[in-house]
Amino acid sequence: MSDMSDLPCACETAPLERLRYFNRQLLNADDMRTEQDYFREKMRRHNRFLHGWGVACGCAVEPVKEAKSWTVQVCPGYAVGPQGDDIQIDHCVTVDLRLGATPEPCTVRWPCPPVGDMPGGAHGSRKAYIAVRYAECYSRPVKVLPAGCGCDETQCDYSRIRDSFEIKVLWTLPESHLAARKDDKAWLAALKGGANDDEQRQQGIPVPPCPECASDPWVVLATVLLPADDGGELQVSYADRRALLATQRLQVALAAVV
Numbered sequence: 380m381s382d383m384s385d386l387p388c389a390c391e392t393a394p395l396e397r398l399r400y401f402n403r404q405l406l407n408a409d410d411m412r413t414e415q416d417y418f419r420e421k422m423r424r425h426n427r428f429l430h431g432w433g434v435a436c437g438c439a440v441e442p443v444k445e446a447k448s449w450t451v452q453v454c455p456g457y458a459v460g461p462q463g464d465d466i467q468i469d470h471c472v473t474v475d476l477r478l479g480a481t482p483e484p485c486t487v488r489w490p491c492p493p494v495g496d497m498p499g500g501a502h503g504s505r506k507a508y509i510a511v512r513y514a515e516c517y518s519r520p521v522k523v524l525p526a527g528c529g530c531d532e533t534q535c536d537y538s539r540i541r542d543s544f545e546i547k548v549l550w551t552l553p554e555s556h557l558a559a560r561k562d563d564k565a566w567l568a569a570l571k572g573g574a575n576d577d578e579q580r581q582q583g584i585p586v587p588p589c590p591e592c593a594s595d596p597w598v599v600l601a602t603v604l605l606p607a608d609d610g611g612e613l614q615v616s617y618a619d620r621r622a623l624l625a626t627q628r629l630q631v632a633l634a635a636v637v
Contacts, residue, residue, distance in 0.1 A: 395420055423463030427590060432459045432559075433598065433623035438468060440509050440601035442613045449476040451613060453509060453546055453600060459623055461555040461593035464513035466544050476507050476603065476613075480546045505605040508549040508619065510597040516543050547597070552619060555595035559621060562590060 397417040398410055426432065437456020451474050458466040474480045517537035525534075569585050599621065604614040624632075 422465075426459050426463035426465075427461075427592070430459065431590070431623055432461045432463070433621035434458045434600065435623045435625060438511070438600045440603070440615050442615060443473065449605070449613065450474065451476070451509065451601075451603060451615065453511070458511060458598045458600075460513045460596050460598055461559075462513075462596055464596075465542070466511055466513045466598065467542065468511065468544055468546075472546050474509060474546060474548065476548055476605065479548055506550075507603045507605060508552060509546065509600045509603060510549050510553065511544050511546050511600055512596040512598065514543045514545045515540050517541075546600075549597065549599075553595045553597040553599065555593040555597060556599055556619060556621060558591070558593060 395417050396413065398406075398414050435457045437454060438458060439454040439456070441452050441454065443450040443452050453468065453472045453474060455468050455470060457468070460466055472480055517539070518541045519537060519539040520535045521538045523534045523536050566587055569587070599619050602616045602619045604616065606612060
């Protein structure tokens with residue numbers, strides 16, 4: 380099982396291409412990858428432009444009472460990354476804020492140390508951010524047929540790519556969240572300005588600018604306030620979590636308000 384979680388932190392901006400099939404066409408692995416990439420990037424664009432990104436459900440972060448005072452558990456859930464990737468956390472993950480997440484197959488650079496410099500000083504609160512990002516890993520190795528008249532049947536290659544995730548401790552709020560907050564404030568200001576202007580109100584809701592593709596792939600699940608000493612208790616907050624409400628949830632909320 381091989382790790383390939385270090386994906387490029389960029390969104391596809393070039394025009395997409397898909398295969399055009401015709402009889403007696405010779406296809407190779409590059410053609411198959413092109414076909415996959417086309418539909419995967421279409422899905423990412425759909426998520427980014429029509430739904431946004433954030434935590435859609437679950438992904439609760441809870442202090443572990445039985446363990447050391449700096450240990451939390453991330454529960455299963457679903458999120459969409461800033462670049463439009465689906466992130467499915469399908470099992471509980473234990474995270475020690477001083478060491479990182481508990482080693483699991485198909486994740487990046489275990490053990491996974493926290494990112495950034497830990498804030499120092501015993502006075503005042505110290506914050507850590509539990510974040511997740513989309514990852515992939517190779518799986519299911521198979522024998523590769525020899526080329527031509529070769530007799531070597533020992534070579535293997537991986538025949539599957541499995542969706543996975545990586546959880547990490549961050550000591551600073553990711554840039555993707557700071558940019559999203561700025562964009563949200565600008566959009567709210569545009570809406571309020573239109574509501575107070577008769578001409579804009581007659582023209583309807585303004586068309587928002589397209590969201591920029593974030594180079595930072597992390598989605599913050601929770602903010603953890605660290606104790607001043609080892610005997611203190613962790614405090615978990617969702618103030619920095621970016622929620623992504625499903626359409627059904629929004630319909631229920633609107634119906635309750637109306």
